[in-house]
Amino acid sequence: MTAQLPALPILVADDDAAVRSTLRIFLNSEGLDCELAASPAEALAALARREFGVLLADMNYSRDTTSGAEGLSLINQASAADPQLPIVAMTAWGSVALAVEAMRGGASDFIEKPWDNQRLASILRNLLALRQTRQVNQRLAARNQLLSAEGQNSRPWIAASPAMQALMAQVERLKDADVTLLITGENGSGKSQLAQAIHRASARARAPFISVNMGAIPDTLFESEMFGHEKGAFTDARQTRIGRFELADGGTLFLDEVGNIPLNQQAKLLQVLEGGQFERLGSAKARRADVRLIAASNADLAQMVELGSFRRDLLYRLNSVQLHLPPLRERGADIVSLAEHYLASHAQRYQRPTKTLSPAARAALLQHRWPGNVRELAHCMERVSLLAQQELLEPADLGLNGGTTPLATAAFDAGELTLEEAEVILIRTALKRAGGNAPQAAQALGLSRSAFYRRLEKYRL
C-alpha cells in the first residue's frame, strides 16, 4: 500500500473575530479544514507547530490598521520559514499596491475584501493542489539526494569466481520472491552493493533503494530517522521530515550493519516490522509503507543472540533467507577482474594510459589476504594508478604488506590461475620455505638452478 499525503488544513490569520468565524463556516462548507489565528504572532506559532496547506493572511492588524506592515512582515517570516507554503494575502478593497508588495514578499495570490466566495474557494483549491505537488517533489528530491549520494547507478557488479556465480544463481532465484534477506560477509566484501544489485534486478527496480547505516543513528534520532517527524514534534523539528520507511515505499529498504542496533531500538524496529505500520513522531496517524527489507551484517548475529546483544525474534524476522558473501581471498577470479576494472576506471578518471598487471603482480594479488576485501583492493588500485611510474605493474608497485594466504589455496582449487600465475606463487612459496635460499628452493621445485634463475628474472622476483 502506498503512503498517502495528508490533506493539510488552511491557516486563516485575521484579527477580526467576525471575519474568522465567517471564513471558518464558509471553508468548512466547501469541505476544507482550517485553523484560526487572531494575530501574526499566533499565526507564526501555529506554523511552527504543524504543517498547513495554505496561509490566508489579512494585511492589517490591530496595532496598525491601514499600512499593511504587519501583514507584510507575517508573509515574509512565514515564507522564510517554509518557502514551499502558498500564501494568499487579504487586502482592503482597491489596495492593489499593497497586494503587489505582498506578492513580492512571498504571497502566491491575493484577494480583496469583501471577497467573492467562488473566487476564494477556487484560489485555495488551486494552491492546496500546488502544495501537494510541492510535497511530492520534495519527497522525490529527498530520495534523489540519497540516491545520488550513494551513486548507486554507475557501479558495475563483478562476480566472475565460481563462489560468486553460485551466489548469483541463488540471487536470481530469489530476486522477485520479495522475502526479507540477510546478507552476511566481512567488511568491504560487497554487501551493500549486492543489496543494490538485487534491488535493480527485482520488480521494484523503478522504485527507490534506501539505505540506512543502523550503527550510525544516534539513539535520540532513531525514530525520527526511520519513521519521520512532523514539523514541531520536538524543539529542532523545524520542517516535516520523511522517514526512511516512507522514502522506500514501493522499493527496498536496506538496513546496513544491523548488528549495531542498540537493544531498545531493536524492539522498536521489530514492533514496526511485525505490525506493518508506523507513525511519524508528533503524529498519531498510522502509516504503512510497502518495502522489501534487506539487512546486512558482518557480525555473527546468532552468536550475538546467544550473548544477549541481539534479539532472537528480530533475527528470525530478518533472516528468512540468508546470503553469504565469501571473503575476497576466496574469490581468485574476482580479484584479478576487479583489479583490472579499477585500473581501467582510474586511468579513465585521471586521463592516463591504463596500467597492466604482470603475471607476478597478479600472483601477488592472489596471495594477499585482503582483510578489507574489495574496498581494500579498490584503494590499492587507486594508489597504484596514481603512484606507479611504469605501465606494467610489478609486485613491488602494489605496496602489499604482509597478510598473504598460504598458496592462494582457493584460487588453486577453483583452477582460476594461469600457468604463469601458478608458477609465481609456487616459486615465492618455495623461496619463503627455503628462507630465501634459491638453490634450495629450486631443488624443492625439481628445477635446475638455471631454470629457476631464468624464472626469477622473468617474473622479476
Ligand SMILES: Nc1ncnc2c1ncn2[C@@H]1O[C@H](COP(=O)(O)OP(=O)(O)OP(=O)(O)O)[C@@H](O)[C@H]1O
Ligand atoms: N562484486 C563487486 N563488484 C564491483 N565492486 C564491488 C564488488 N563488491 C564490492 N565492490 C565495491 O567495494 C566497495 C565496498 O563494497 P560494499 O560497501 O558493498 O561492502 P560492504 O560489505 O557493504 O562493506 P561494510 O561491511 O564495510 O559496510 C564498494 O566501493 C563497492 O562498490
